[in-house]
Amino acid sequence: MRAWRINWQKIAEKNRSFAPQLLEQNIRRLRLAAPWIPPINLLHIWLFWQQQPESANEALWRQGILATHTGMLVFFSALALTAWYLERRPEQVRLREISVSVAALGALCFAALISAIDQLITSNITPLLIGCTLVALVFLHRPLSALWLFSLTLALFLFGIQQTQSAPAVLLSNQVNGLSSCCIGLLLAWLQWRYFIRINTQEQRLQAQAQLLEEQNHKLSYLAEHDPLSGLLNRRAFSSIVEHELIRSQRTQQPLCLLLLDLDHFKTINDRFGHPLGDAVIKRVAALLSSQVRSLDSLARLGGEEFMLLLPDSNREQGQQVAEKLRQLLQSQLQEVDGVAVTVTVSIGMSYLDAGQSSTYDSLYVASDRALYNAKHAGRNCVKVAVAN
Structure with a gap:
């Protein structure tokens, strides 16, 4: 039995979640539909004005119809202006909510009133059926609101025809037909609401999927260019940046430096303290290096314990100053990592291009690697420089 229970609270919350879309749709529909009613009212007024009554009942019927359509003309003209005004003011x-409710209720009241007035000379209740159908199709109604709306319309119609229809059989027939008309309107409104909910639910699902796909693409793009451990650029992305900066350096005749940094005895840290601490050292080094570079510099982790730094618009002296500053920083700041006493130093090899000098990334890398080799053989924890070929 529990499987068949309806979670009304969940349904109500879902309905409320679509309230903004519902209101926007109804205002747009009201703006499109309301201007069509006054010309139809004018046509009815002109046609009935030409009609000459042949009896007292016809005269009363004619007056009622003219008065009703005149009221509709004023009512929907005001609604058309209101909808035009409100569409630009979300x-x-x-x-907005009041205007939509007044429009739907007013249209149904006029339909019920015209059908009641028609009973003076005919048993026809077509206006009520048309009104219920149009209101159900033009506007979107929440199920409970639709129930109250069409129930009120039915009550008004039943009260009205009792005042104008004297034949018991016709009165009973029209009461049943009026009930059927309101039920048809309620059913159409419910189907419209179901379709609206289904479409908007699908749109929300598609938007969520599109957002998730965009986030995943962004994440994949990030992972394709960054080292997952340190968060720095990886070798492929760094190579592309260096190639671009070399072209810019040649065009602007500006110097350039390339630093290759290698942590000393890093394998010993992994062997002695384990790889988790080694990873923590890598992250700490990446954070320290990142805190010292300029926005135009590019910093990458090549893999293992090797890092590379590109310094555009920097000559040899400036590059050496930066390299020495980074060496001293790591030596002073990496005496302890995650509560473990460690001693981490770095050897740095630097290559450079003077202003107007041209070279390739491979040549710069080879020169930096040669300088790093010299730094290692010079006792580590130092900076060495080599000229690119």
Whole structure:
């Protein structure tokens, strides 16, 4: 039995979640539909004005129809202007809701009134059926609102025809037909609401999937260019940046330096303290290096304990100053990592291009690697420089 229970609270929450879309749709539909009603009212007024009554009942019927269509003309003209005004003012939420409710209720009341007036000379209740159908199709109604709306319309219609229809059989027939018309309107409104909910649910699902796909693509793009452990650029992305900076350096006749950094005895840290601490050292080194570079510099982790730094618009002296500053920083700041006493130093090999000098990334890398080799053989924890070929 529990499987068949309806979670009304969940349904109500879902319905409320679509309230903004519902209101926007109804205002747009009201703006499109309301201007069509006054010309139809004018046509009815002109046609009935030409009609000459032949009896007292016809005269009363004619007066009622003319008065009703005149009221509709004024009512829907005002609604058309209101809808045009409100469509450009989404912040007027309460006024928008009132306008839509007044439009739907007013249209049904006029339909019920015309059908009741028609009973003076005919048993026809077509206006009520048309009104219920149009209101159900033009506007979107929440199920409970639709129930109250069409129930009120039915009550008004039943009261009205009792005042104008004297034949018991016709009165009973029209009461049943009026009930059927309101039920048809309620059913159409419910189907419209179901379709609206289904479409908007699908749109929300598609938007969520599109957002997830965009986030995944962004994540994949990030992972394709960054080292997952340190968060720095990886070798492929760094190579592309260096190639671009070399072209810019040649065009602007600016110097350039390339630093290759290698942590000393890093394998010993992994062997002695384990790889988790080694990873923590890598992250700490990456954070320290990142805190010292300029926005135009590019910093990458090549893999293992090797890092590379590109310094555009920097000559040899400036590059050496930066390299020495980074060496001293790591030596002073990496005496302890995660509560473990360690001693981490770095050897740095630097290559450079003077202003106007041209070279390739491979040549710069080879020169930096040669300088790093010299730094290692010079006792480590030092900076060495080599000229690119």
